[in-house]
Amino acid sequence: MKFMLMMHAPRASGEYQIGSWTPDEFKAHIAFMHDYNNALLTSGEFVAAEGLSPPGAARLVRGGATGETITDGPFAETKEFLAGYWIIDVESEQRAWDLAAKASMAPGPGGAPLRMAIEVRQIMSSPPPRG
């Protein structure tokens, strides 16, 4: 079963929180993510993972009445933003939850776990069921 784990990071005063960390805190965080991804590769559960650029310049885009491009944002007020995601292929929903809990514990300032909210959604399969 494939799942998407979406990492919702808390947003500081209008900008990317991680930018205010010390170099060591930043390094510890990156090392955690690196090891986390490697563990997924080794267990044969990795499908994809990407970090997203800071939300400061994010825009919402819609098509207008004649299909023209309408942009909105950035939104300084949002409390949380999508910092990155994983797509994993695991045996059970419980396994996806356990992996999400692990990612949630990535270290932040002072090395303390960030306990970020990780949204877990099953990816719909394309093959229809037997019938």
Next chain:
Amino acid sequence: MTSPARRTLSHLLRDLAPQVLGGVMRRCRDFADAEDAVQDALFAAATQWPIDGIPQNPRGWLYQTALRRLTDQARSNSARREREAVVARESPVATESEPMVADGIMFGGDDTLVLLFMCCHPSLSEPTAIALTLRAVGGLTTREIASAFLVPESTMAQRISRARQTIASSAVSFEMPSAAERAHRLTSVLRVLYLIFNEGYASSSGADVHRVELATEAIRLTRALHHLLPDDAEVAGLLALMRLTDARRDARVGPHGELIPLDEQDRTRWHSEAIAEGIALVSAALRLGRIGAYQLQAAIAAIHDEAATMAETDWPQILAFYEVLADIEDNPIVLLNRAVAIAMVRGPAAGLAAIDALGSDPRIQAHHRIDAVRGHLYAMTGDAQRAAIHLQQAAARTSSMPERNYLLAKAVRLLAARALTAS
């Protein structure tokens, strides 16, 4: 080499793969090394044979190439592979000039069977057993398996490598399981083959011709197993079930990938040859008198396939098979399907009552299909409103995109028809 010739070649190589691996494993007991060597030999054949032609004894060619690859490895990497080096020294490696050992001595048909038992060992998780079976028995490359399951090649490589480690550490040997163990182990083999078929069955309409067809591969492997164990009723039952289900493949998906349910399928597009073979297989299996779940499911599929129209379906017969199936298999889907059969025989109200009688079984309550079935049965009673509610609830809980689209479309259709009669 033309394209059909290339396909024939790849089928030949895949048929030979487990036999060659079995032969190599008699010389080298390390499964991972043997398997790598055989993959190398298959690759060499796939590149050389289209140019040089297929050798007179393709299996012997592959076997000797794999053995040479093993000794090369052992020599070049003597520290880690000391054990193989010893094996290689003790058993002189065949050369081109060495006479071929007669068939049946070096290559037993049983090797394929032993390999299947090994790759589907209960100590392996289902995804790893599936990957290992497709590679070691199916002769597929890691890249082909990865693309069939839509995961990166490195992920699939890791899955296979972990499966090999599990086999090495749990001391699963390259031996036929004892008679006492065999039935239990065969259940695992059939389960893995069934899962491969299910995974591939639906995506078979995909446009990507380079993607390995898992359903076809599952049928090929199950057919090979049936040849090895012709008297096993459940093996025959599973092969029949696959053929009878696969026979409807062209009719069950529309031009835009939409799901077409059994009652709306164009039955002239069903494959009559596959149906005939499936019916013959399941009839013969049932006569053996050792009833099992695969035979019963095949028998039900056969009754559907024999009916020229939905209305001509022999539902009392289907219901009878579901009653037996529900007795031998504790499976919520079987109970739901039995409720559908009850509705078709005794009317939708009886079907809905049968679902209510299933009570609070949490496995059923949690399953989206209970709402899907309720929706269809309410539609039969003419209660479009309640039908649509259940269909929408089912749509919200299924993890299959085409099924979700089908359920929503049906709900919308029912509500539109109701609005039309009301106005």
